[in-house]
Amino acid sequence: MFKPLTKYLLKSVEKTLSGRLCLSAKAFVEGEECNDEAISRFMTESQDCFTLRVRNDRALLRVFHLTLLSLLLLFACGGVFAQDIAVTASVNSNVIAINEQLELNIIISGNASDLPNLELPQIANFTAYSAGRSQNTSIINGQVSSSVAFRYALVPQNTGKFTIPALSFQYKNNTYATQPVNVEVVAASSSGPQAANAAPGAARRNGKDIFITASVDKTSAYVNEQITYTFKFFRRIRLLSNPQYSPPDFSGFWTEDTPPKNYFAAYEGSQYQISEIKIFLFATKPGKFTISPATLQCSVEDFSPADISADSFFMNFFSGGKAQTLRTNPVTVSIKPLPENGRPDDFTGSVGRYELSAELDRKTAAVNDPVTLSLKVSGSGNIKTISEPKLPSWPDFRKYETVSSLNIAKDKGEVSGSKTFKTVIVPMTPGDKNLSGLSFSFFDPAKNKYIKLRLPALSLSVKPGAPGQAPQNSQPAESTVKLVNRDIRYLKTPAKWHEYSGPLYKNPWFIILNILPLLGLAAAFFTASYRDKLSGDTALARHLGASAAARKYLKQAASLLSEDKSGEFYCAISRALLEYIADKTNLSAEGLTGAAITDILSKRNISAETINIIITVLGECDLVRFSPSRVSLETMSKTYESAGRLIDMLEKGLKKK
Structure with a gap:
């Protein structure tokens, strides 16, 4: 973000030098090299180049020094605000x-609390299932x-050598x-599950050889x-290719998928895989x-013992089998x-079975020392939707923004895990403190x-704090001190002025006052460029x-x-979502049907779950608008x-490529 401004400043300097800007200075800005050696070379050669023209003009030389100083400040700011983010991918086996x-x-x-939530794209030749996530957040000396x-x-669909491509994501205008x-x-x-399929020509037993079922544990x-x-896929005949599973439409539900399992079991007197x-x-x-129904497509052997003496035996044996849906x-x-x-x-919608625990990262602290309070909600339920427990009002403490971490497991037949909320609190007065009133409410359906x-x-x-450090909010309570009279007036001593005897250009205030106009000029340049860009690019x-607008x-x-006013309310909600999607994709909101929205957002790598929720909300809006009925305030x-959450989610996914 600092490179355009740096190029602009150097271009101004180059004009002053009549085009004789040294090559290393240009390479420093236009290239990718930015280290101590490059900075030193840039400073030395730029000054030599400048001195060729203004050797006897000391005042102009000082101005050049100030320009270089502003550039280095920009480089330093770029390094300070850059966040160190690392991402790695690994597999349990390469074969x-x-x-x-x-x-x-x-x-x-990385050194940030709001790390992005990764959405795994489709990987060719594999079907991906989420197996859970875990997160750890630490706050040490105010650093998160x-x-x-x-x-x-990942379930493979074909044999061969494949490459899982580089998985990328954007975080604060950077790509990782x-x-x-x-x-x-x-x-x-030969000892795997596939070997248990029926051998070619095996006699068929009573009952079905291949079928699927779908059920829920509660209606x-x-x-x-x-x-x-x-969803279960039963088979006792050989498959000629991996089946293709198409899940049903889960509109109206948050979903958590799990990896598939393969096993053998008896069903209605027959053994199935x-x-x-x-x-x-x-x-x-x-x-x-x-x-809606789930579907599965597969190719099976089309073979029976009755064909063993016929020519069709050889035709079936060497054929591609029979496709079934x-x-x-x-x-x-x-x-x-x-x-x-x-x-x-304080109920915020959590449903399930939960436990609550809390701890401080220390038992003793001084006034104005940061202390980390950790609140952990653990159990089984929709862990992702657990809201931050509201902290009580503690007048002797100052509270800062809360960061959360999430751990999810799905290996026990349910969604379980924990969500931890960490808040930095700062004591403002000394003494023995009791932090009370911590609570969390949920609904237990059992x-x-x-x-x-x-x-x-x-x-x-x-x-107490260090000597000379006054505790914050240390004034006595109004009820314990009574103002009798203003009979004492404090004397105000004259301000002391310190004479600065050094060179003027080395005075810090002189440097700051010279940099401010430079930064103002750069800001004006960027503002004008930005407005010109928008006026010529309607889509942007x-x-x-x-x-x-949303x-x-x-x-x-x-x-x-x-x-x-339910009709007007749902009309505004519908317009917010439709206009947002239309503006982000540079389309007309009038032509955005459910099918069009699904197609557009799918191509932008928006998850199917999010798309289903959007279609559900828009359907609710249309139902109330065109079939007026009384709707509760809660609904x-x-x-x-x-709608607000959906726009937040789309804002992260529909970034300009």
Whole structure:
């Protein structure tokens, strides 16, 4: 971000030198080299070049020194504000069989608290499933560092040598990428599961040889309560190719997928090889939902013992088999709203079974010393949607922004893990302090009631600060001091002026006052260039202004949060989403149908889950607008919050390429 300004400043200097700017100075700015040796060479050669022209003009030489100083300040600022982010990718093995799974681990680490959430793109020749994530955040002496580990299970679709491409993401206008990983997929071993398929020509037994099923562990649940959707593929004949699975539409649900499992089991008196996929669902609103059928395409042997003496035996043996498309039945689920009775004031929507713990990173501190408070919510449920517990008001402490870390596991038949919130608090007065009032509320569907967890007070001994350091907020309370009279007036001593005897150009204030106009000139240059660019690029102008325009519609919707204005409210929500997508993609909002939105956002690598939620929200808007009905304020508020979250998610995904 500093390179354009640096080039502009050097161009001004070059004009002053009548075009005789040294080559090393140009290379320093136009190239990628920026180290101590390059800076030293740049300073020396630039000054020599300048001295050729203004050898006897000391005043102009000082101005040149100030210009170089401003450039170096810009380089220093670029180094100070750059954040050290590292990303790595690794696999558990570089050679796997076609019937095995590849474990892919991606780790992002750096000195920041808001590390991005990685969305894995489609990888050719593999089907990817999320296997969980873990995150660790630490705050040491006010410096935040964190790391996020994403785990994926990749199921190979073909044999051969493949390359998992470099996975890239953007973070604060910088692009980071992993290294490519080479993998070889070989044929299944003779002892693997594929060998258990029926041999060619084996006699068929009673019952089906290949079929699929879909089921849920419960047909009635509360909003945000976990529902386990299970897809099973049964077979007892040989497959001639890996099957292609197409999941159903899970609109109206948050989803957490899991890696598939392969095992053998008896079903209706026959032994089958079974491939099983579990999807954990969390409903976003009450109502009746129908999960569409899942489909599976595969190629199987088209062979029977009756053909053994016929010519068709050889035709079937050497043919590509018979293609089959299997389809499950739709599944209907009824979602109940959370009860109103007994709802705690601090309840934010968490459903499941949770525990709460808290700790301080130290037992003793001094006034104005930072102390890290860690609140950890752990258990089973929709961990991602857990909101930050509201901290009580502690008048003797100053609180700073909270950072969170997330750990998710899916290996026990449910979504479990923890979410940790770390807040830096600073004691302002000495003494023995008790941090009380820490709590967290959630709804337990197994017990059918709300539960509020309360923690005992945390103790912290605060010592006075260093000598000469006045504690903040140290004035006495108004109730303990009474003002009697203003009979004492403090004497004001004359200010002392210190004469500066050194050269004027070495005075810090002189340097600052000379740099400020230079920075102002640079700011004016960038502002004019930016406006010219927007005036000539309508697509860019719409792209950059999309968020602000959407926020205006959301603000309008917030003012219409009333049961009597539900139609106008849902119209504003619909306009916010449609206009935002249209501006980001430089299209007309009038032609954005559900199919068009799905196609556009899919090409922009927006996750299918996010697209489904967008289509669901727009469908709700159309339903209320064109079929007027009474909608509760609670439902409208949730729709408003969903729209805001969607725009935030799209803002990260629809960046200008």
